Amino acid sequence: MLSISESTYLGLDLSTQQLKAVVLDDKFEVIHEATVHFDNDLPEFRTHGGVIHEKTNPGVVTAPTLMWVKAVDMLIDRLTVCGVDYSKIAAISGAAQQHGSVYWNNGAENVLQNLNPSLFLHQQLACSFSVNQSPTWMDSSTSKQCKLLEDTVGGPIELAEITGSRGYERFTGTQIAKIATTRQEAYKSTERISLISSFLCSLFLGKIAPIDLVEASGMNLMDIKTKKWNQQLLDACGANLEQKLGQPVPSNTKLGTISSYYIERWNFDPKCQIIVFTGDNSASLVGIRLNKGWIAVSLGTSDTIFLWLNEPHVVLDGHVFCNPVDKDSYIGLLCFKNGSLARERIRNNCSEGSWELFNQLLDSTPRGNFGNIGLYYNVQEIIPFLCGDYRFNKAGDRIMKFTSLEVEVRALIEGQFIAKRAYAEDFGFIFDKDTKILATGGASCNKAILQVMADVFNAPVYVADVINSAAVGSAYQAKIGLLEPESTFEEIISSLPAPKLVCTPYPDAMEIYEPMVQRYRNIVATLTEERKTL
Numbered sequence: 251m252l253s254i255s256e257s258t259y260l261g262l263d264l265s266t267q268q269l270k271a272v273v274l275d276d277k278f279e280v281i282h283e284a285t286v287h288f289d290n291d292l293p294e295f296r297t298h299g300g301v302i303h304e305k306t307n308p309g310v311v312t313a314p315t316l317m318w319v320k321a322v323d324m325l326i327d328r329l330t331v332c333g334v335d336y337s338k339i340a341a342i343s344g345a346a347q348q349h350g351s352v353y354w355n356n357g358a359e360n361v362l363q364n365l366n367p368s369l370f371l372h373q374q375l376a377c378s379f380s381v382n383q384s385p386t387w388m389d390s391s392t393s394k395q396c397k398l399l400e401d402t403v404g405g406p407i408e409l410a411e412i413t414g415s416r417g418y419e420r421f422t423g424t425q426i427a428k429i430a431t432t433r434q435e436a437y438k439s440t441e442r443i444s445l446i447s448s449f450l451c452s453l454f455l456g457k458i459a460p461i462d463l464v465e466a467s468g469m470n471l472m473d474i475k476t477k478k479w480n481q482q483l484l485d486a487c488g489a490n491l492e493q494k495l496g497q498p499v500p501s502n503t504k505l506g507t508i509s510s511y512y513i514e515r516w517n518f519d520p521k522c523q524i525i526v527f528t529g530d531n532s533a534s535l536v537g538i539r540l541n542k543g544w545i546a547v548s549l550g551t552s553d554t555i556f557l558w559l560n561e562p563h564v565v566l567d568g569h570v571f572c573n574p575v576d577k578d579s580y581i582g583l584l585c586f587k588n589g590s591l592a593r594e595r596i597r598n599n600c601s602e603g604s605w606e607l608f609n610q611l612l613d614s615t616p617r618g619n620f621g622n623i624g625l626y627y628n629v630q631e632i633i634p635f636l637c638g639d640y641r642f643n644k645a646g647d648r649i650m651k652f653t654s655l656e657v658e659v660r661a662l663i664e665g666q667f668i669a670k671r672a673y674a675e676d677f678g679f680i681f682d683k684d685t686k687i688l689a690t691g692g693a694s695c696n697k698a699i700l701q702v703m704a705d706v707f708n709a710p711v712y713v714a715d716v717i718n719s720a721a722v723g724s725a726y727q728a729k730i731g732l733l734e735p736e737s738t739f740e741e742i743i744s745s746l747p748a749p750k751l752v753c754t755p756y757p758d759a760m761e762i763y764e765p766m767v768q769r770y771r772n773i774v775a776t777l778t779e780e781r782k783t784l
């Protein structure tokens with residue numbers, strides 16, 4: 251039985267474009283929040299959308315590790331200005347963009363354990379990284395290493411059977427393998443390797459934090475059934491990798507109390523517990539409280555779909571991760587890199603940068619868009635593996651331009667959801683009368699976009715009344731981790747309101763979109779075939 255207390259919980263989210271924090275009271279009301287936006291608040295690191303696309307190395311997308319450290323310094327300053335009482339924070343957890351990795355230099359853990367409370371973190375950790383630019387989830391430069399890992403265990407299906415995914419460019423194992431071969435000295439002087447989530451956690455724990463199991467499922471290195479590293483895959487990536495990674499731990503694990511740095515510098519409670527940090531997707535699932543029978547769609551920098559799985563399916567397009575909510579089940583995940591940034595580009599081209607105008611254009615075109623279909627990829631997409639813009643008219647001919655701005659806007663939004671439906675079906679998900687969709691992420695406040703999703707999926711769309719679901723989910727996780735096993739997950743979150751219905755599909759939706767999903771499949775088959783012959 252829970253008792254109401256004065257305790258508060260801090261949840262963090264280090265996403266692609268910003269670092270966010272929320273402080274929740276014991277009833278899960280948000281009492282403080284603060285954000286550090288990388289491009290605007292830390293211009294000295296010259297990121298665009300929070301990352302750096304290396305001009306001379308196509309596909310290489312990194313972020314300066316020290317920028318994230320400096321963002322933590324700034325965030326705490328901002329929370330202080332908001333009036334946060336640090337002595338009341340009972341537990342902290344956090345999330346970060348998945349797959350990206352951080353390389354700690356020899357001696358870095360010692361620096362972390364002996365931080366001087368009168369200095370900023372970034373002043374003390376400036377020499378703590380053996381690789382200064384962290385590979386991020388947007389990187390697509392490791393196709394060679396994907397093949398290496400697949401060949402190590404007998405092929406893509408075998409790798410998917412063991413780790414939940416065939417070789418993926420952004421997955422950490424392939425990124426580590428690239429660094430181990432192309433930057434041998436840096437790899438040798440790497441004491442530990444963290445994921446971005448466990449790196450952020452380490453800054454609060456004052457020592458290198460372990461990796462969360464759900465996060466470890468996004469590395470192409472862990473056996474998702476035994477929940478242990480696969481030695482053959484570790485060996486294929488680099489020497490002594492097990493030592494550098496440490497063993498993964500289950501979600502919600504209590505890791506210990508907060509680093510003395512925060513107690514002395516900011517007056518945190520010495521009893522404040524650090525709960526293992528996880529991936530943004532996993533924290534969002536906790537934030538929106540995904541349950542059996544629902545399909546969740548996150549519309550953030552990337553668009554991501556989550557499907558609840560009782561068993562780990564073997565799929566080649568998509569991923570199977572351990573489930574953060576129910577340790578015996580799994581989550582099917584589909585990630586589309588060109589989410590909000592592609593929508594922003596078309597919004598800027600067609601509606602002067604205004605979402606309002608964008609929505610008017612979208613609403614002024616009929617469902618089905620007169621038979622026009624568009625695929626828009628600012629950067630190399632994950633599924634399908636395509637880049638650039640592709641427009642097709644009703645007759646199926648590829649055209650360079652649509653006849654109007656409103657057709658372009660609808661082609662983008664319909665195309666994005668048609669793709670999601672096609673790949674979710676390939677995962678074995680059946681859209682039927684019981685399907686319910688839970689929308690989250692930055693674009694889930696846009697009802698015109700959600701209406702297209704309801705129509706294409708022919709299912710009602712709900713929104714969980716949660717803004718910043720990854721940060722809020724992390725704060726829930728902080729409390730869950732603190733109170734489990736004495737209180738159960740269900741007990742802890744029982745006071746939260748149910749998701750709200752926002753859109754229902756029009757009666758003609760199925761008739762219009764089923765054939766379009768088939769047309770989309772044919773288009774993608776032709777385009778990917780053409781790409782192979784280039």
Ligand code: ADP
Nearest residue numbers: 265266267549550551552590605691692693696
């Ligand atoms: P992240 O994945 O980085 O956590 P968020 O989930 O916060 O990102 O989403 C950020 C994105 O939300 C922005 O890139 C922006 O394009 C999008 N967004 C914000 N408001 C709207 C809106 N009204 N309509 C559509 N998209 C929006």
Ligand code: XUL
Nearest residue numbers: 347348387530552554585
């Ligand atoms: C998921 C993925 C992205 C990042 C974005 O596999 O790569 O959703 O987590 O933050």
